[in-house]
Amino acid sequence: MLRDLWILLWKDLKVARSYRFAFIVQTVSIVAPLILLVFLERALGDVSVPSISEYGGNYVSFMLLGVVITTFSGTSLSAFSNSLRTAQVTGTLEALLFTRSRLPVLIIGLSLYPFVRESLRMAVYIGGGFVVLGLAVSTVNILPAITVFLLFLLVMLSMGLMAAGFTLVFKQGDPVTLLLVAGSGFLSGVVYPVDVLPVWLQHIAQALPQTHAIEALRLTVLSNASFSDVSTQLIVLGGFAVLMFPLSVLAFSVAMDQARSEGSLAHF
Amino acid sequence: MALAIETENVVKRFPVTSSYRDIVLFWKRRNVEVLKGIDLRVPSGEATALLGPNGAGKTTLLKVLAGLILPDEGYIEIQGTDVTDGASTLNGRLTYVSNEERSLIWRLSGEENLKVFATLQHLSRSEQSRLIPELLDLVGLTEHKDRLVMRYSSGMKQRLAIARGLLVRPDILLLDEPTRSLDPAGARQMWEFIRSELIQKLGTTLLLATHNTEEAAFLCDKVAILHLGELRAHDTVSNVISQLTGTDRWVIRTTGNVNGAVASISALPGIHEVNYEPDARDGTGPRLELNIDSSEERIPLVVQHLVNSGVGVAGIDKVEISLGMAIEQLSRVEN
Structure with missing residues (x-):
């Protein structure tokens, strides 16, 4: 299995590198936002915002974490469906499905490259946060932060698998990613806390896993929150994971059978 | 096997x-x-x-x-x-x-x-x-x-x-x-x-x-x-x-006027198609093209009929139907 994953990552890296200009732009775009961060820090670094005091009060750190999680959740949501769509459009999907590699391994393998790229971007952002914004390592409670992140990743990947199933059958117009990405940017507290929203919108925001993940990660990274401090968010994310994972596997498998039945695996 | x-x-x-x-x-x-x-x-x-x-x-x-x-x-x-x-x-x-x-x-x-x-x-x-x-x-x-x-x-x-x-x-x-x-x-x-x-x-x-x-x-x-x-x-x-075809294609080169015999040959059993060319393009003279049931008995019947009608028979050839022609015929008939 690891060899399968590695060869698919190698293939995508090789293909990405063959588009030289795009590869350079992508690489530069990973570090470019650090410049933005420097100027934001100059403009707003000393400003203390009362409404975010429970996260340490520094707005740039607050926003940085929101943006990082949202960007990563967008990648997780769309990686499977994008990779399937790319394989459909380039025409390699049927040939890949005809190998001895198992379907889940193929899907994960085909999505590894964007994940690696986005993980790198996330690491640069967070690293930049420590260097540019002077985030203190002492405020980070690493174990709860990692637990929140992994649970959130599982939820996003499950939803991403569901979106991939949609792509297999309908090819374009995946509503899962559209709703979750559009909804989360507006409702999940990416650049402002959820508390500032009208009450009825706050209720809707609670239905989005990103809201809980962003809040828990801010608390664990910026305010040294413990497992018990973020237990509510962990339970909610765990609930999402328990519900979404089997549901998405089922949905994807139904979509796969549907595409094979309609003979539309290679259509795009 | x-x-x-x-x-x-x-x-x-x-x-x-x-x-x-x-x-x-x-x-x-x-x-x-x-x-x-x-x-x-x-x-x-x-x-x-x-x-x-x-x-x-x-x-x-x-x-x-x-x-x-x-x-x-x-x-x-x-x-x-x-x-x-x-x-x-x-x-x-x-x-x-x-x-x-x-x-x-x-x-x-x-x-x-x-x-x-x-x-x-x-x-x-x-x-x-x-x-x-x-x-x-x-x-x-x-x-x-x-x-x-x-x-x-x-x-x-x-x-x-x-x-x-x-x-x-x-x-x-x-x-x-x-x-x-x-x-x-x-x-x-x-x-x-x-x-x-x-x-x-x-x-x-x-x-x-x-x-x-x-x-x-x-x-x-x-x-x-x-x-x-x-x-x-x-x-x-x-x-x-x-x-695919269930029929054979034959060419009969004739001497004399065949026109009068065409209708009666068409009416014979097992005859599907009869075309008469008074002056074949290959210069071999008048010819009849027949599409008939694959049966040994059919062609002697046709020849007998022509002779009885006063038409001379200069030669008989069976046309080999290629696979492509057979498939084309199938498509033509059923589309």
Whole structure:
């Protein structure tokens, strides 16, 4: 299995590198936002915002974490469906499905490259946060932060698998990613806390896993929150994971059978 | 001889989605039946051509056999294993080689393509380092192995796709129109390659979808005619021609005026078509062309009738009907 994953990552890296200009732009775009961060820090670094005091009060750190999680959740949501769509459009999907590699391994393998790229971007952002914004390592409670992140990743990947199933059958117009990405940017507290929203919108925001993940990660990274401090968010994310994972596997498998039945695996 | 492929009453319907209404009211969608109860038996080691015009269902049948499309009804066995629900149990015994050039990774070299697919076929590193150069040599791409596939010609891409299919040393090879995008010389080269390397040297069971009758006759022991989703015949070329047409075509060169006899000959039993040319283009004089039932007794009856009508008979020739003509006749009659 690891060899399968590695060869698919190698293939995508090789293909990405063959588009030289795009590869350079992508690489530069990973570090470019650090410049933005420097100027934001100059403009707003000393400003203390009362409404975010429970996260340490520094707005740039607050926003940085929101943006990082949202960007990563967008990648997780769309990686499977994008990779399937790319394989459909380039025409390699049927040939890949005809190998001895198992379907889940193929899907994960085909999505590894964007994940690696986005993980790198996330690491640069967070690293930049420590260097540019002077985030203190002492405020980070690493174990709860990692637990929140992994649970959130599982939820996003499950939803991403569901979106991939949609792509297999309908090819374009995946509503899962559209709703979750559009909804989360507006409702999940990416650049402002959820508390500032009208009450009825706050209720809707609670239905989005990103809201809980962003809040828990801010608390664990910026305010040294413990497992018990973020237990509510962990339970909610765990609930999402328990519900979404089997549901998405089922949905994807139904979509796969549907595409094979309609003979539309290679259509795009 | 053991059967490599056996299908029984395979039916495949595709939904027709021609309007937004079909998407919204999906339970009311109409279906079009593209395979109508296919019964096909291909013995091991035999090369069979699946012939038929565009839209006959050739590619669909190959994909159903490969497990890429699930049948709606029927039963499929590959080397004695039930694979009706997909190809998951085949473990490389059967390979489908698409005519789709894009199924290769164009921005990798030929060798890199084989490396990626060999790894995904779970070949060990040592197997890969032995097999990949061997296959590149077999398909004549050793010199071009480092070139990006996007710089390959159509023929080279097709040969690379075949090499990819052979990575698992399959017993059964499903080839979908391997010469579709090749020029005549390239197609001839491909035929030679398939016959000498795949059929004669490796003894692979071959099911080849094509609409080129010359290709089918050159490469295959038998032909299976697929027409509008139905398997109309499956036998040797000459047997298939008689099965498809059920008639023979004769030319009778005559002396004297035949006009008066044409109507009465047409009325004879077993006569389907009579054409009279008073002055044949080949300069052999007047001639009658007849399309008559395949029966030894018919033509003497016609000759007797002509003689009785005072028409001289200068010669009689049976016209050999080619496979292409027979298929064309079938399409003309049924479309």
